Amino acid sequence: MPTNLKPTDVVVVGLGAAGGISVLPLAQAGIDVVGLEAGTWLTKKDFAPDEIRNNVRDWPMSVQKAQQEVPTHRLNAKAPTTRAGSHPMMNAVGGTTLHYWAQSWRLNPWDFKVVSETTKRYGASRIPKGSTVEDWPFGIEELEPYYDKVEYETGVSGQAGNIKGAIDQRGNIFEAPRSRAYPMPPLRSTGFIDLMTSAARGLGWHPFPGPASINSRPYQNRSACMYHGFCNKGGCHVDAKHGPHLTTIPRAQEMGRLKVVTRAHVISLDVDANGRMTGVTYVTDGQEFFQPAKVVLLAGYTYENSRMLLLSKSKAFPNGLSNNHGQVGRHYMSHGQSASVTALFPFNLNAWYGLPAQGVAVDNFADDNFDHGALDYIGGGNLWVMSDRRPISAASMGTFGRTPNWGSEWKAFVMKNADRTNTSYLQKTTLPYESNFLDLDPTVKDPLGFPVCRITADFQDNERKVAAMAQERMTEWYNAAGAIATQANPIGSMNVTTHAYGGTRMGRNPETNVVNEWGFSHEVPNLGILGASVMGTSGARNPTLTVQALAWRTAEYLAKNWKNVTI
Amino acid sequence: MADDPKSVSRRDLLKHAGLAGAALTLPSGTTPLAEAEQARPAATAPAMPGGKREPVENLTAAEADLLEAICARIIPSDANGPGAREARAAHFIDRALGGALKDQRDTYRSGLAALAAYCLSSRRQPFLELDARNQDSVLIDVETGAAASGGFPAASGAFFNMVRTHTLQGTFGDPFYGGNKDFVGWDLIGYPGIRLNVTPEDQRLGARLTPTHKSAYDTAMFNKAEADDHAH
Numbered sequence: 001m002p003t004n005l006k007p008t009d010v011v012v013v014g015l016g017a018a019g020g021i022s023v024l025p026l027a028q029a030g031i032d033v034v035g036l037e038a039g040t041w042l043t044k045k046d047f048a049p050d051e052i053r054n055n056v057r058d059w060p061m062s063v064q065k066a067q068q069e070v071p072t073h074r075l076n077a078k079a080p081t082t083r084a085g086s087h088p089m090m091n092a093v094g095g096t097t098l099h100y101w102a103q104s105w106r107l108n109p110w111d112f113k114v115v116s117e118t119t120k121r122y123g124a125s126r127i128p129k130g131s132t133v134e135d136w137p138f139g140i141e142e143l144e145p146y147y148d149k150v151e152y153e154t155g156v157s158g159q160a161g162n163i164k165g166a167i168d169q170r171g172n173i174f175e176a177p178r179s180r181a182y183p184m185p186p187l188r189s190t191g192f193i194d195l196m197t198s199a200a201r202g203l204g205w206h207p208f209p210g211p212a213s214i215n216s217r218p219y220q221n222r223s224a225c226m227y228h229g230f231c232n233k234g235g236c237h238v239d240a241k242h243g244p245h246l247t248t249i250p251r252a253q254e255m256g257r258l259k260v261v262t263r264a265h266v267i268s269l270d271v272d273a274n275g276r277m278t279g280v281t282y283v284t285d286g287q288e289f290f291q292p293a294k295v296v297l298l299a300g301y302t303y304e305n306s307r308m309l310l311l312s313k314s315k316a317f318p319n320g321l322s323n324n325h326g327q328v329g330r331h332y333m334s335h336g337q338s339a340s341v342t343a344l345f346p347f348n349l350n351a352w353y354g355l356p357a358q359g360v361a362v363d364n365f366a367d368d369n370f371d372h373g374a375l376d377y378i379g380g381g382n383l384w385v386m387s388d389r390r391p392i393s394a395a396s397m398g399t400f401g402r403t404p405n406w407g408s409e410w411k412a413f414v415m416k417n418a419d420r421t422n423t424s425y426l427q428k429t430t431l432p433y434e435s436n437f438l439d440l441d442p443t444v445k446d447p448l449g450f451p452v453c454r455i456t457a458d459f460q461d462n463e464r465k466v467a468a469m470a471q472e473r474m475t476e477w478y479n480a481a482g483a484i485a486t487q488a489n490p491i492g493s494m495n496v497t498t499h500a501y502g503g504t505r506m507g508r509n510p511e512t513n514v515v516n517e518w519g520f521s522h523e524v525p526n527l528g529i530l531g532a533s534v535m536g537t538s539g540a541r542n543p544t545l546t547v548q549a550l551a552w553r554t555a556e557y558l559a560k561n562w563k564n565v566t567i
Numbered sequence: 568m569a570d571d572p573k574s575v576s577r578r579d580l581l582k583h584a585g586l587a588g589a590a591l592t593l594p595s596g597t598t599p600l601a602e603a604e605q606a607r608p609a610a611t612a613p614a615m616p617g618g619k620r621e622p623v624e625n626l627t628a629a630e631a632d633l634l635e636a637i638c639a640r641i642i643p644s645d646a647n648g649p650g651a652r653e654a655r656a657a658h659f660i661d662r663a664l665g666g667a668l669k670d671q672r673d674t675y676r677s678g679l680a681a682l683a684a685y686c687l688s689s690r691r692q693p694f695l696e697l698d699a700r701n702q703d704s705v706l707i708d709v710e711t712g713a714a715a716s717g718g719f720p721a722a723s724g725a726f727f728n729m730v731r732t733h734t735l736q737g738t739f740g741d742p743f744y745g746g747n748k749d750f751v752g753w754d755l756i757g758y759p760g761i762r763l764n765v766t767p768e769d770q771r772l773g774a775r776l777t778p779t780h781k782s783a784y785d786t787a788m789f790n791k792a793e794a795d796d797h798a799h
Contacts, residue, residue, distance in 0.1 A: 048789035049761050052740040057667050191772030227765040237763065237788065350774050352758055353765040387770065391739040391758040396732075405710075406641040406731055407703060411755075415647060418756035 002281050002288035008034045008259075010558070011280055011293035013266050013308070016095020018530035019299030020244025021150065021548045022555035027257035029559030034291055036264040036282055038065040039091030041245065042098060047235030051390045054099070054234040064091045065265055069446045071303050071453035073495040076435060081454065083444065088498045089301050093260060094245030096301075096498065097213075097544070098235045101356040102242065103384075104156045104213040105541035106147045106549075109176045110367040112136040114431070114537055117368060118378050126378055128462040131431045132331050136536055137508050137517035140176045146549035146556075148179050154242045155219040156545070158182040158211030171208050172361070174369045184216045187225060187358045192349040192422070196385045197360045199481035205364045210384060212357035213242040213545070222246065231355035232388055264289075267448065268312050269296060269527070275316030277526045283448070294566045295558060299530040299551070302332075303453040303496070306438045306503035306533065309514075311450055322521040327514045328504060329438035332457055333538045335499030336381070336428035338492030339467035343478035344400055344485040348419040352394075354387025356425070365473050366540040367429065377462045379429025381470030382540040383477065385422060394418040400485045422478075423489075426470040427499075430463055430538040436494065438503045457494035467491050499532070499543055506534040506550075519554030526565055528554050621655070621745075625664040625672060630679050631657060636695050637682070638734045640702050649751045651738050659737030659746030660730075671729065678726040681719045682709055689714075743782045750780045763788075 010026055012019040015037040026033050053059040066087040074081045089096045110117055115135045118126050127133065150156075160181045161171025186209035189197070200207035214231075215224045223238040231241060239246055252258035264282040270290070272278050279292035298305055306329045310320035320328055362383040363369055372378055395414050399405065403413045436457035444452050459467075471488045478486050507513030510522035515534055521527040530551045532543045539546070558565055623631045635657040642651035651657070664672045686694040686705050694702060708714040710727040719726060737746030739753065747753060753760060760779030763786075768774060784791050 045788065045790045048783045049763070050741050050743070050783045050789075052736060052744050056736055056740070188767060188770075190770035191774075192770075195772065226763060227770065228761070228763050229765070347772075348757070350770060350772055352776075353762065353770055391753055391756060392736055394758065395735050395739045395752075395756055406706075408643050408645045408647070411642055411645065411650065412647055415755055415757075418758070 002290040005289055005291045007279075007292040007294075008032050009293065010034070010295045010297060011036060011291050012297045012299055013269075013280060014038070014095065014299040014301075014304070015093050015244065015249060015260065016299065016301070017097050017244065017544050018547050018551040019297065020094060020097070020249050021154075021551045022297055022299065022530055023244075023252040023258050024153070024248035025552055025555040025559055027252035027255045029562075031257065031559060031562070033252065033258045034293065035249070035258055035260045036266055036280065036291065037091070037093050037260065037262050038265050039093060039095070040262045041093045042235065044235065044237050044239055047098075047230075047237045049228055049230035049234065049237065051230070051392050054230065055232070055390065056392060058086055058233070066091055066301070066304075069304070069307075069452050071438075071455050071496050072441045072444050073455040073457070073493065075456075075458040075493070077456060081441070081444075082495075084496050087496060092245070093249060093262060094243035097241075097243030098245070099233050100498070100544065101232060101542070102213040102544075103357050103542040104151070104158070104211045104545040105539075106143075106175060106178070106211075107140065107537075107539040107541065107546050108174060108363070108367045108369070109140045110369075111537045111539040112139045114378070121368070122372060122378070126372070128378070128431060128433075128460060130433045130435060130460065131462075132434055132512070133431045134505075134507055134509075134512065134536055137506060143546070143549050143553070144176065144179060146553045147545060149552055150545060150548045152183050154213060154244070154247050154548070155184060155215055155222070156182055156211055156213050156242075157184040157186050157216035159186045159209050161208060169206065172363050173206050174363045174366070182211065184219055186210075187212050187214060187216050187355075188227075189360070190351070190354055190358065190387045192351055193358070193360050193385065193387060196477070196481050200360065200362050200477060203477065203480055205362050205477075207360045207362050210357065210359055210361040211545075214355070214357055215240045215242075220247070225355070227354050227358065229353040229355065229388070229390065231357070232390075265448075266308065267450070269298065269308055269321050270312070271314050271316055271321065271524065273315065275314070275524060277524055295526045295528065297528045297530055297555070297558075302500035302503055302531060302533040303438065303455070305529060305531055307440065307451075307453040309504070310440050317523070322504075322514055322523045322527060324523055325511055325514075327512060331432035331502040331505045331536065332436045332438050332455065333430045333432050333501040334455075334457065334494040334497045335501070335538050335543075336430050336459065336463055336467055336491070337425070337497065337499055338490065339428070339471055340423050340426055340489045341471050341474040341478065342398065342421060342423040342487045342489060343483035344417060345420045345422070345482060346484050349422060351387045351389045351419060351422065356386045356388045359384055359386030362473075362477070365470060375465075377465035377469075379431070379462065379466050380540060381426045381428040381466055381473075383470065383474050384425040384427070385477075386425065389419070391418075394421075397421050398487065400487060424474050424478075426467070426474060427540045427542070428463065428466045428470055429540050430501075431460070432502055432505075432536065433460055455495065459491055459494060464491060499538070501532045501535045501538050501543065504529045504533040505536050507536060518557040519550060520557075520565065525567075528558060530554060621658050624662050626661045626675070630676065631661055633679050633683060633694055634660060634675070634730070636702065637706065637730055638737070640699065640706055641731050641734045642738055643699070648755060651734050653748065654738040654746050654752045655748040656734045656737030656746050659740070659744055660733045662745045663733070668733070674726065674729065678719065678723075678730075681723070682714070682726075685709070685714045685719075685723075741782050741784070743784045750778065753780075754778060
């Protein structure tokens with residue numbers, strides 16, 4: 001029998017990018033919160049600039065709960081199942097924000113209205129066959145104040161492109177109106193990034209520095225970025241990269257409203273006979289505890305959110321919590337992050353330092369920023385060029401078919417070219433489809449005996465066409481900057497990824513969505529769900545800022561509607 | 568394809584010491600490396616620039632010699648400068664096989680034995696006694712899978728790729744882990760080293776940066792515990 005703990009107002013399951021943000025608006029409203037986190041606290045002393053530990057041996061993610069729960073994957077319901085060797089997310093206070101790239105985008109307006117805008121502009125027949133895409137229950141203007149709140153509360157560097165309708169060519173001219181500029185100017189450019197920026201302008205495009213949750217100057221007593229080059233899969237040695245472990249979590253603790261419990265491995269979300277949340281059960285050091293709460297906010301990663309719901313079966317919810325409409329696990333998307341382009345230049349780029357968030361973006365071919373009338377797909381891709389290189393990965397470069405992979409000839413090639421390549425990052429529209437979903441694996445289990453999540457998903461025609469277009473444009477861009485060779489890389493698969501969406505989609509219709517427009521379950525009024533699992537479209541850019549804006553909004557709604565939610 | 572003069576002289580030494588391996592009658596299938604190695608003179612840590620080789624930690628001496636020779640063909644010491652031998656890539660792998668790579672210990676044991684046996688059966692000489700060109704031809708067989716009939720427990724190409732990957736890690740990774748000795752790997756590809764505060768000038772095209780030649784752990788700023796777990 002689990003030990004019963006003292007009841008609290010709200011229990012948040014997972015203190016990562018989403019849960020870690022939600023605790024502050026709750027604390028500010030005087031609500032008591034227990035935050036359960038499977039990982040521990042880490043500090044900047046843990047974040048050595050060490051490619052072997054961080055990148056080769058996946059230290060940030062090793063010895064973690066997530067590593068024991070790596071989802072399985074199959075392309076379709078008839079295909080064989082495989083399992084990746086590691087999980088790209090980590091468990092810690094702050095979650096994967098500890099080692100993420102910290103690109104901090106707002107979605108574009110089209111992402112909220114894919115169905116209605118596509119229908120209006122091109123006709124309903126242009127929605128890809130088999131897609132389950134819906135408009136979001138609101139437009140970007142509803143989310144703008146929360147984007148703004150998170151940008152200022154946590155610190156985001158960037159160049160605005162549209163302040164209240166006034167276009168600024170230095171920023172993203174395609175972004176929705178924002179109420180004010182970013183709290184900090186963008187991260188600085190580099191010689192190579194300047195070169196790429198000029199090349200994009202020469203093509204008639206609109207390049208701009210991307211937004212980053214990294215300080216370009218000291219902000220709120222945290223240091224500015226030192227550009228040391230180990231940001232990718234590494235934590236920040238000066239706390240310039242934001243994570244909620246540095247801001248919203250300690251602020252909520254200082255208010256005396258947040259109790260953080262680390263190494264808490266949640267095993268069930270518990271309901272009473274009427275199907276209302278009573279709290280959650282977790283294990284730490286082999287001991288079981290029951291944490292009673294008036295409200296549960298589930299804030300795990302996308303795979304874990306669906307899995308926890310499906311594992312939490314009860315009389316009221318025989319197919320899993322909040323799953324009486326069979327929607328849990330549906331509308332899964334994993335961002336098109338692969339299908340990049342690698343280029344070789346005839347001179348050194350001096351890209352040994354910097355970070356993935358220090359770069360230049362082109363949005364001309366993203367979303368519906370260009371006319372799709374004569375095309376056979378919808379959506380597009382954001383093109384991103386960055387300054388990111390480490391010695392082992394540099395020496396592991398491909399040789400563009402010019403030499404063997406080892407020996408003296410290879411050595412000469414790598415000595416000459418290790419600092420002459422660049423691989424772009426192309427994020428593309430991915431839509432939800434009937435055939436892409438999450439459920440429980442029938443055979444593979446975690447060490448506690450619970451089934452792991454199973455991904456059934458494959459890129460469809462629309463995604464493949466968008467990827468081909470983005471690679472063509474990227475190749476054109478590299479060539480304009482003087483590249484002497486380019487290589488389009490494969491699209492990969494929809495296996496476990498850092499950009500996973502859906503499974504608990506947000507929408508007004510309970511027949512097709514798990515949570516309502518505020519992020520609360522249609523079936524369980526005192527269960528809220530946070531994370532990219534509620535997003536109904538992927539957009540063509542990193543999800544974290546949107547996840548955080550949604551988390552703030554759901555928490556604020558809870559604080560303002562406490563009686564209705566807990567009645 | 569100039570080779571490291573020191574390893575050439577070592578090969579000469581072995582040659583003169585008697586080609587016992589060539590005269591051996593081979594059993595079919597896998598020859599345990601220890602048995603195969605008995606065929607050659609008990610010689611001989613490979614000649615080390617600047618001194619003695621480190622004691623082996625997880626491999627046998629014979630396995631370490633063979634691995635060292637393979638690494639030295641993957642990134643040769645040649646007219647363009649030092650390679651995996653000088654970087655001590657094999658030492659990096661040997662050490663890691665007791666820590667982060669311990670799950671691969673058996674793969675190394677069986678893979679090295681299979682490679683030694685394949686070499687004896689197909690070339691009639693131990694790998695260490697072949698010249699660079701013939702060593703390369705054996706490794707190409709292993710890389711392409713042509714050696715698969717020689718008793719490799721898994722695809723021989725997978726074994727080669729694993730060794731190649733670890734050779735690169737041992738040559739271009741932080742010296743804390745036992746490779747990249749004297750920063751030869753970083754100097755080879757022009758990586759100017761760890762800088763904790765990078766200036767705008769450092770990111771200019773054409774900037775000429777002086778190598779820092781520091782390990783991440785030369786400063787007291789970072790916890791070593793996790794890295795130690797991986798190193799030992």
